[in-house]
Amino acid sequence: xxxxxxxxxxxxxxxxxxxxxxxxxxxxxxxxxxxxxxxxxxxxxxxxxxxxxxxxxxxxxxxxxxxxxxxxxxxxxxxxxxxxxxxxxxxxxxxxxxxxxxxxxxxxxxxxxxx
Amino acid sequence: xxxxxxxxxxxxxxxxxxxxxxxxxxxxxxxxxxxxxxxxxxxxxxxxxxxxxxxxxxxxxxxxxxxxxxxxxxxxxxxxxxxxxxxxxxxxxxxxxxxxxxxxxxxxxxxx
Numbered sequence: 001x002x003x004x005x006x007x008x009x010x011x012x013x014x015x016x017x018x019x020x021x022x023x024x025x026x027x028x029x030x031x032x033x034x035x036x037x038x039x040x041x042x043x044x045x046x047x048x049x050x051x052x053x054x055x056x057x058x059x060x061x062x063x064x065x066x067x068x069x070x071x072x073x074x075x076x077x078x079x080x081x082x083x084x085x086x087x088x089x090x091x092x093x094x095x096x097x098x099x100x101x102x103x104x105x106x107x108x109x110x111x112x113x114x115x
Numbered sequence: 116x117x118x119x120x121x122x123x124x125x126x127x128x129x130x131x132x133x134x135x136x137x138x139x140x141x142x143x144x145x146x147x148x149x150x151x152x153x154x155x156x157x158x159x160x161x162x163x164x165x166x167x168x169x170x171x172x173x174x175x176x177x178x179x180x181x182x183x184x185x186x187x188x189x190x191x192x193x194x195x196x197x198x199x200x201x202x203x204x205x206x207x208x209x210x211x212x213x214x215x216x217x218x219x220x221x222x223x224x225x226x227x
Contacts (some may be wrong), residue, residue: 043217100209101166106159
């Protein structure tokens with residue numbers, strides 16, 4: 001079956017512009033996660049969705065970052081007024097439910113470069 | 116504090132020789148532990164997971180890991196390395212929550 005997909009695969013943007021990153025989880029997965037992978041910081045948790053609700057936004061680095069999920073499926077991560085330190089690979093993952101025994105299935109990521 | 120430590124940032128082995136990638140965790144509660152592999156420009160792929168069942172866990176591509184509570188370790192092994200195993204490997208920890216805590220990664224290089 002189809003895995004987690006993300007678009008675009010690469011995004012180059014100018015400092016100060018807004019960007020939207022999209023994630024399509026595996027069908028039927030109720031839990032969805034965003035992570036950021038950057039040099040020097042490793043892999044960082046950003047936000048967790050259960051259905052359309054985000055009970056944990058603790059990893060969002062600033063108020064320039066926001067995310068939403070609609071229809072219990074597609075999620076969009078939005079970064080406003082991008083900064084160079086936002087350059088990273090943004091990974092989306094989904095799992096059947098949001099428990100610790102459920103493995104998370106990762107998408108290929110979106111590589112964001114802020115110039 | 117809960118954490119996971121990968122003891123080696125880089126490991127080099129010759130093709131056909133054993134692979135050992137080390138991972139230690141710190142937790143007051145029973146952990147769930149995972150190993151993921153990331154090939155260049157690819158997403159993370161699950162190799163294996165431990166969730167309080169058998170302590171010796173077998174995964175894909177001949178990899179296995181043993182959960183040792185007394186040593187707080189979950190090392191990844193493979194008897195014979197293949198060129199296609201060259202990648203970055205992440206040990207991942209959770210404890211009673213969905214939130215993955217990633218190790219810093221170990222880059223495996225396989226020499227011909």
